[in-house]
Amino acid sequence: MKLVISALVMVLALVACQTKPTKVTSEQGVIGAPEKLMDGGPVILDVRAPFEFNLAHVPGAINIRWEDFSSQDPNSRGVLQDDLFAVARRLSLIGIDPDSKVVILGKGKLGAGEEGRIAWTLEVLGVKNVHTALHTVAREMNPKGDEPPVKNKSMWKPVVDESLFIDSKNFKAYATQKLPPLKMTGKKKSKKAMDLPVSSLFGMNFNEAKLKVVILDVRSSAEYGINNLTKYKNVKAPVVQLEWKEFFTDSNTVAKDLAKKLESKGITQDKIIMVISSHGVRSGAVTFALREMGFRQSVNFAGGYEQWK
Template sequence: MRALVLLIAAVTLFTACQQTPTKVVSQEPIIPGTITAEKVMADNPVILDVRAPFEFNLAHVPGAINVRWEDFSQQDPRYRGSLQTDLFAIARRLSLIGIDMDSKVVVLGKGRQGNGEEGRVAWTLQVLGVKEVYTLVNTSYRQLNPKEDRPDVKNKPYWKPVVDESLTISFDNFKAYALQQLPPMKFSSKARTKALGGIPPGALDGPAPSLFGMNFNDAKGKVVILDVRSPQEFGIQNLTQHKEVKAPVVNLEWREFFNDKGMTNREVEKLLTNKNIGKDKIILVISNHGVRSAAVTYALRAMGYRQSVNFAGGYEQWK
């Protein structure tokens, strides 16, 4: 009897080994539209892996380059969500790893298991003017592109970023739209401020910020603040707890914007519609320090929400 059981087990094991491996469907659009993951991979893009160095060194896609979102951000812990002020220095660094504005770049990360790091790096590249940037989960890329022989990355000449300022918003402007009131004019000395003390209230407001070609008054009526932290974080602290904040605040966790392969999730459009967020809205995206909010801004832009912008300073700067 024991011999028969062992024979059946051996036959089962042999049969399992002979099964054809499951084929991964690679014709799925990598972003909304017609560009597929298969086509992107066939063009030998520059591969960035944003996982921690320890994980990267354990195993990574051949030819991938390990970067961290912090590499491109300010070192001061109070402003760590904000990009370095010298964007040309970032561009020079990118040129040394084969990236310029015309490069095709795939950013690999942990997807929904991470904290949006690949979306943050993708957003950073877009701010600098890199036109084609895509995100994927590390394991999905291995399935889609099993080739071991990737060409070596070649340096690119130094290039000057063509900055897309519409992808990010300063603290002062974020605050102005959140409070829906113009920031007061700042003066260089107390004496000048005192001398102008008789001017009527409101006369010193400005300069008025503008978003997406709209003046302040027209834009503020379209603004919605999208908090993409977890519901638990939102419950503990959020902008609705500040009475002076007049803009509507909506919570929708960042993971909803990506599928299991790290690609943009079109199903989230239904959730946005249910929360009265259409493509006509100006969406100010916020998280703790601009990582998850950058990932969501990247996803929103890919889905056609062209008036979405990342507040990179996040709650850390708001505090």
């Protein structure tokens, strides 16, 4: 009897010591956008780091980074490249033109808004059928699961939507609610200096628009507490803080039910919303989300605090 018990104990011990099976995480059908999002064979972009992308990605996805389309100036990394026609040419080589359906995959709230930033960039260039989703969303692109070849598009000239962004000079003017003085060149004003340095926003003159402006800071509460625009005496426009993550659902789609919370903070659809983050990535994502939610007078200050300094 003792021998039987001893043998049983040894068997149980051996079973307990065996290596546990590796947990396999499926890339298919996890949290994500509705299945119809993949209908029509969209161009799929993946904005994660190359290492993560190479570990696993949706068949046919193309790995890009928001930095690929931005300034190389270390003081204004979030500003788009000057030559947007060159950016459009690059997009045509990966199958994107203004009529393309584009699905942008990323890490959602575990990332830093890169998907929304790319979505905003595409909309600036005139590509309007753009969606965001988690990278875990997958769909069999073909029965074998092979990578479908990238089909180039014809070269196209972007129709830039300038209402989606605001430069540093204009941002400062509306934030301080003060027009900068015209510069004098010698005894005469040059034709260039005669031009107002501040553009009209959404068809309104400066005095009309400045009364509708609200600044939306979409950094974290911790970042906001360390430094924000309310600490600058010359800033007169109201400043509201709401973290960028609140603008997206857990499945990385736009949180359209956030409108009531925004209204409770004084952000309504008749306001001009100037969105700011560190260097235009999170603010780009939020500008994209706000437009999807119906806040059409939203602009991204792509230079962010990095350029403000």
